[in-house]
Amino acid sequence: MNTKYKMCAQGKQQTPINIVPSKDVDLKPLDLQYKADAKSIINNGHTIQVNVAEGSVLKIDGVDYKLKQFHFHVPSENNIKGDSFPLEAHFVHATDDGKLAVVAVMFKEGAANASLAKIWKEFPNLEVGKALPFSMSVDEIKALMPENKDYYKFMGSLTTPPCSENVKWHVLKTPLTISKEQINAFFSQFGFPNNRPIQNTNGRVVEE
Numbered sequence: 152m153n154t155k156y157k158m159c160a161q162g163k164q165q166t167p168i169n170i171v172p173s174k175d176v177d178l179k180p181l182d183l184q185y186k187a188d189a190k191s192i193i194n195n196g197h198t199i200q201v202n203v204a205e206g207s208v209l210k211i212d213g214v215d216y217k218l219k220q221f222h223f224h225v226p227s228e229n230n231i232k233g234d235s236f237p238l239e240a241h242f243v244h245a246t247d248d249g250k251l252a253v254v255a256v257m258f259k260e261g262a263a264n265a266s267l268a269k270i271w272k273e274f275p276n277l278e279v280g281k282a283l284p285f286s287m288s289v290d291e292i293k294a295l296m297p298e299n300k301d302y303y304k305f306m307g308s309l310t311t312p313p314c315s316e317n318v319k320w321h322v323l324k325t326p327l328t329i330s331k332e333q334i335n336a337f338f339s340q341f342g343f344p345n346n347r348p349i350q351n352t353n354g355r356v357v358e359e
């Protein structure tokens with residue numbers, strides 16, 4: 152096996168999981184300080200990813216986790232109490248020394264989301280592996296998260312190789328909506344579901 156993928160097969164703290172909260176600890180509100188616009192968009196072969204300019208952070212215990220990019224999975228990777236969702240967005244943050252934190256947002260079928268529409272509009276222009284300039288304001292980025300940011304918290308991994316662990320996961324409890332047409336458009340962009348299967352929790356604690 153390629154050592155690059157070793158953690159994907161042998162890790163004990165892999166994501167995604169079926170989220171079943173095991174500990175009610177009154178989590179602190181998420182300290183999201185988003186100030187920067189998007190700068191580019193890419194189909195990297197796994198997903199559609201929007202890269203963000205510097206200046207947006209998620210503060211955790213006084214440490215700045217800088218927002219680097221956000222991307223999408225259809226259907227959702229994590230499940231919540233056994234429920235899968237048609238789309239899950241991952242906002243990926245990193246500290247200067249490489250620690251990772253993800254904020255995940257679920258979407259259920261309903262009204263179209265305007266920020267998704269703006270991203271989806273780029274699909275016909277995307278070639279795998281080639282980033283294109285993309286403008287999206289910080290307010291449009293924030294519209295990809297619900298007002299109510301209550302969340303589930305657990306330790307996990309990246310869901311694509313190298314599946315690195317010690318990633319702080321924050322999955323928002325409140326879903327937004329995506330239209331049937333938007334779900335189908337993502338599917339036809341890829342031609343396959345781009346979610347990783349559910350992984351074993353191995354006794355991990357999920358806080359809420």
Ligand SMILES: [Zn+2]
Nearest residue numbers: 222224241310
């Ligand atoms: Zn992801």
